[in-house]
Each structure stands twice: as structure tokens, then as C-alpha cells.
Amino acid sequence: MAKHNIPSAIRGTQDIFGEDQERFGHVVETFDRVRRLYNFKRAELPVFEATGVFARSLGESTDVVSKEMYSFEDRSGDSLTLRPEFTAGIARAYLTNGWQQHAPLKLATHGPLFRYERPQKGRYRQFHQIDAEIIGAAEPQADVELLVMADQLLKELGIDQGVTLQLNTLGDSATRAAWRTALVDHFEKHKGELSEDSQNRLETNPLRILDSKEAQDRPIADSAPDIDEFLSDDAAAFFASVTSGLNAANVAWQRNSRLVRGLDYYRHTAFEFVTDRLGAQGTVLGGGRYDGLIQNMGGPATPAVGWAAGIERLAMLVDTLQTPKLDVAVVAENRDRESEAMALVSQLRRGGVSTEIFATGSPKKRYNRAVKTSPRFIASLDVRDGEKTQGLSAQGDEADDRITSLFDNRAWLKG
RNA sequence: GCGAUCGUAGCUCAGUUGGUUAGAGCGCCGGUUUGUGGUACCGGAGGUCGGGGGUUCGAGACCCCUCGAUCGCCCCA
Incomplete structure (x- = not known):
């Protein structure tokens, strides 16, 4: 691989x-x-x-x-x-x-x-x-x-x-500093009971011990002093405004x-x-x-x-999204129609219609490849019994006047 | 940084206790059939089996190392 x-x-x-x-x-x-x-x-x-x-x-x-x-x-x-x-x-x-x-x-x-x-x-x-x-x-x-x-x-x-x-x-910052000091005191007292990770955290980031997932840390973390005991009046009032704003x-x-x-x-x-x-x-x-x-x-x-x-x-x-469909698949089913197919594609795209062309590889299989892209419309250009044929077929049951009129404007058709 | 599982065609995967030229489906390319249709059939291209080393008469299968993915720990969004 x-x-x-x-x-x-x-x-x-x-x-x-x-x-x-x-x-x-x-x-x-x-x-x-x-x-x-x-x-x-x-x-x-x-x-x-x-x-x-x-x-x-x-x-x-x-x-x-x-x-x-x-x-x-x-x-x-x-x-x-x-x-x-x-x-x-x-x-x-x-x-x-x-x-x-x-x-x-x-x-x-x-x-x-x-x-x-x-x-x-x-x-x-x-x-x-x-x-x-x-x-x-x-x-x-x-x-x-x-x-x-x-x-x-x-x-x-x-x-x-x-x-x-x-x-x-x-x-x-005063509240946070006071709380932090109290937490460190509390954890120091129980240092021996803390997990190895949490003992390290005590040095680097003691607040983190509070949400430790280690079972042995939980009782110590749960009994740690709460921030609320250290909140200044201003800080408490600030938090109260935030929560009442959210409720409102x-x-x-x-x-x-x-x-x-x-x-x-x-x-x-x-x-x-x-x-x-x-x-x-x-x-x-x-x-x-x-x-x-x-x-x-x-x-x-x-x-x-x-x-x-x-x-x-x-x-x-996010749930699976439905991807936007291609508007028109243009198929040149005969090699002699390839340049006209290209002209049609350009006309559609300039008119704001998303379009893909199928004009390479085996002519027999171009239509099948077009179908597999699940377009809204398929425009087919072919030659039957020496006569040029072309058609636009809706793949669903939806009509689209804009696409139909762009296709019916035969500027792309030569001769 | 630590632990566990995994790594075979473009994609999804088979490959039996290690045994002759490594398989399928889908996709891709071509042909026949059909003939306004996502049909059916035939054929083709495409793999140093993640990489390196080892064990063995013989390794995709076993061992070691390495790289990567996935899932935890940690950290964070």
C-alpha cells in the first residue's frame, strides 16, 4: 500500500x-x-x-x-x-x-x-x-x-x-490565587494518597487534580475546598449576571x-x-x-x-449531509458530437448551471458514467442513422425552466 | 511521553495448524450484448503482503526493531 x-x-x-x-x-x-x-x-x-x-x-x-x-x-x-x-x-x-x-x-x-x-x-x-x-x-x-x-x-x-x-x-486574580493556595494546602495534606500523575500535577498544575479521572484521586478532589468560599463580592456578582443572562x-x-x-x-x-x-x-x-x-x-x-x-x-x-447534486451531465455518445458537447457545457456553466461533461473513454459507457453521478438532468448528444439527435431528460420529476431554456437555445449546435 | 489492537490491489476485505506462479467484490480500462439506457457476459491493467532485520528447506502468516493508523492514559478544542 x-x-x-x-x-x-x-x-x-x-x-x-x-x-x-x-x-x-x-x-x-x-x-x-x-x-x-x-x-x-x-x-x-x-x-x-x-x-x-x-x-x-x-x-x-x-x-x-x-x-x-x-x-x-x-x-x-x-x-x-x-x-x-x-x-x-x-x-x-x-x-x-x-x-x-x-x-x-x-x-x-x-x-x-x-x-x-x-x-x-x-x-x-x-x-x-x-x-x-x-x-x-x-x-x-x-x-x-x-x-x-x-x-x-x-x-x-x-x-x-x-x-x-x-x-x-x-x-x-485575587480569588484565583487564594483558591489555588488553599487547594495546594489541601492536596499537600493528602499527597501520599494521590496518584503519581496527580503528585506531578501538584507541582505543575494543581487545579488539574480537580478533574482527575483516577479513582484514588476522586475522594481527595471531591473534598477539596470550593471556589465559592473564596469568591470576592465582585466576582460573585459577575458570575450571577452571567448565569441570569443565560437564563434570560x-x-x-x-x-x-x-x-x-x-x-x-x-x-x-x-x-x-x-x-x-x-x-x-x-x-x-x-x-x-x-x-x-x-x-x-x-x-x-x-x-x-x-x-x-x-x-x-x-x-x-454532524449528521450525514446530502451533497448538492450536479445540475446537468452532458454526454457525447458519439465522437462526432464531442466539440458540440463542450460548447453546450460552456453555455450551461456561463448560465450559472453546474455541469459535467462525459466525452472521454468508450462511447458506449459514457452514459452509464453520467448516470452514476446522479445528476438532476442528463443531456445526451448522439448520432443515429446518420442523424444528429439530442435530448434533455430530468432524472427526478422536477422541472427547471432555466436549464431547459439554456438547453433549448441552440447556439451550441453547429450546422 | 505510557499502554493496547491493527497494517494484504485505487477502495472494502479473504488468505485455513508457515508449503508450489497471492485471491474476491467494487472501481478503472477495453470488447461483445442491449439500444434511450445505471443490463449481462468476456478480457485487461494494477500488489517488492507498511518498511528493515531474524527464525526456517520454505514466511503474507512466527520473533525483534521501525513507521503509520485506531482506541485508552495524559493533555486539550
Whole structure:
């Protein structure tokens, strides 16, 4: 199968074609339609950035930065990194282009991301996300708007069944710091009972112990102090506005006080849309508020919220799509009619009708090949008993005046 | 990074306890038949059995290594 001398695809990359591409394209098109309804502007951003853009903002100790980035030196010796996520690059673009003048700015984008991970169902080294961000909006209404948009997107894709919105707050930075300290204290006390993984997490990312799947970790994680004990009044009020906004918009949600986000920059609202239909890769859309990120990057204090969703994961949930049918298959059943067939095809295409020509290979089999593409109409050009014959036949029971009149206009017929 | 399963024509797969020139269906190309029709029949092209090494008189089948896919762990979207 894999022949010698034929290059193979890089591990974890995909060549998306056929039905998979139909689903993929459907997700992107639906996103683009929905983001217009919410008046988000499209942005196209570079696929690589200076390494520091990601390393500093995501957190040096996160797995994404410490072992998953595709980083390399370019010819001038600068360290560059293929984007492992969108948010940091968008924040950078916001600052370098002076987009403060447009604040609050609602941005949407999509494209490839790169992470050096072990490939698995719904997990690739080059994967694709759709992404929505609101930058320069401190109000909880921004969080609500983003969540309502996500909810509508999933509904329009027809995949809201079995997908639940899990919501949490991480509080402001003082809250998060106090909670984190209390968690570390709690876990230190039970360190000996924790799994090996979780003992490591205690050093690197203690919040992650909360959603550990190890049975031996569960009692300790479940008895850990809750964020609610540490929430400042402002942070609690903020979260209350988000939840009441969701209720007002009729978006179903579940509080998950153990929900934690992997990247360091999140504050306040954190959320994931989760399904049980994708095995281990259950998170289909995730995000939250990252008020401190832009300031950390050297810009002015700028509140922001956003989310991203994996296009491949969404596409896997989408039901089989009916692909749009070809309008007309033009068949030259005789070699002497081939150039006229080409003329007819051009006339139809210029008239806005999707058309394919069948004028190669065995004349006897051209018609059969045309039938197999399941077109709406078949136009047949033949020579019978020395006479030219031509006909247009509908394959279903539908009529189409536009196609009929383009065919009946015999400009393509010579002599 | 760790564990498990898998890898035979373009595609989906058979290949019996290791035994002569590796098979089918679909697809592709050609022919005959039919003659306004996705017909039937005949023929053809296309495989270093993922790659490398080993065991054996003999390996697609067994062993080791390697690459890739899949499913978990981890991480995350």
C-alpha cells in the first residue's frame, strides 16, 4: 500500500476530502453565517508568531508550552512558533494594530492550529478551530453574548443533543490565587494518597487534580475546598449576571465547580460544551474570560472573553449531509458530437448551471458514467442513422425552466 | 511521553495448524450484448503482503526493531 518513494503525510495531519470535507465545510460555513448574525468581524491572522507570544501568555509550565509547541528558528535566528491556539495571537494583533480604537471589538476567525501530541480520535497535530473573541468588554453581557452564540451555532449544526454547557467561575486574580493556595494546602495534606500523575500535577498544575479521572484521586478532589468560599463580592456578582443572562436567553447550562481551564490566562467565566459521543475528546467548544492577558503582553489593561471549538470534533457530530447534486451531465455518445458537447457545457456553466461533461473513454459507457453521478438532468448528444439527435431528460420529476431554456437555445449546435 | 489492537490491489476485505506462479467484490480500462439506457457476459491493467532485520528447506502468516493508523492514559478544542 504505502509504496516506496511516495512521500507520506506527516503524522497527525489529515487530507480532508469527500464526505469529511463536506462536513468540515458545513461547520465553517455555518459558523460564518452565525457570526454575522451576532455582528462579529472576520480577521485573518498569521499561522506563526514569535515564540514569546505563546510562551508567556499561556503559561510556561502548561503542557501546551512546555512540550507541545512546534517551535523553530527561521533563517535569521529568530524563534518562531506555529500557533497552538488563537487567543494569544489575536491579543498580539489587537495591540500591534491599535485595534483599541474599535473596542469593544468582536472578532471571529478560523484556521489551522498545531500541537505536538499523540494523535487520537478527534485529536490531530494539525487541527482546525473556529474562534470568537470580544476584546475590550468588561461586562458580563459579553460573556453571555458569546455563550448564546455558541449555543445557537450548535443548534444550527443540529448537534446540540447530548451536548451540555458546563459553566464555572475562576474568580478574579485575587480569588484565583487564594483558591489555588488553599487547594495546594489541601492536596499537600493528602499527597501520599494521590496518584503519581496527580503528585506531578501538584507541582505543575494543581487545579488539574480537580478533574482527575483516577479513582484514588476522586475522594481527595471531591473534598477539596470550593471556589465559592473564596469568591470576592465582585466576582460573585459577575458570575450571577452571567448565569441570569443565560437564563434570560434560554440557554441551558450546568454549574461545574470542578471545571478548570488548562491555560493560565483565564479569569472569571470558564466554560466547556461537552459531549459523550466522542470518547476521550469530549470537549467540543471551550473558552472563558482572560482579562489579564493583554496587559501581561505589555498593553493597557483590557478585559476580554472568547471561545474556540474544534472543527473536526464538530464535524464528527454532524449528521450525514446530502451533497448538492450536479445540475446537468452532458454526454457525447458519439465522437462526432464531442466539440458540440463542450460548447453546450460552456453555455450551461456561463448560465450559472453546474455541469459535467462525459466525452472521454468508450462511447458506449459514457452514459452509464453520467448516470452514476446522479445528476438532476442528463443531456445526451448522439448520432443515429446518420442523424444528429439530442435530448434533455430530468432524472427526478422536477422541472427547471432555466436549464431547459439554456438547453433549448441552440447556439451550441453547429450546422 | 505510557499502554493496547491493527497494517494484504485505487477502495472494502479473504488468505485455513508457515508449503508450489497471492485471491474476491467494487472501481478503472477495453470488447461483445442491449439500444434511450445505471443490463449481462468476456478480457485487461494494477500488489517488492507498511518498511528493515531474524527464525526456517520454505514466511503474507512466527520473533525483534521501525513507521503509520485506531482506541485508552495524559493533555486539550
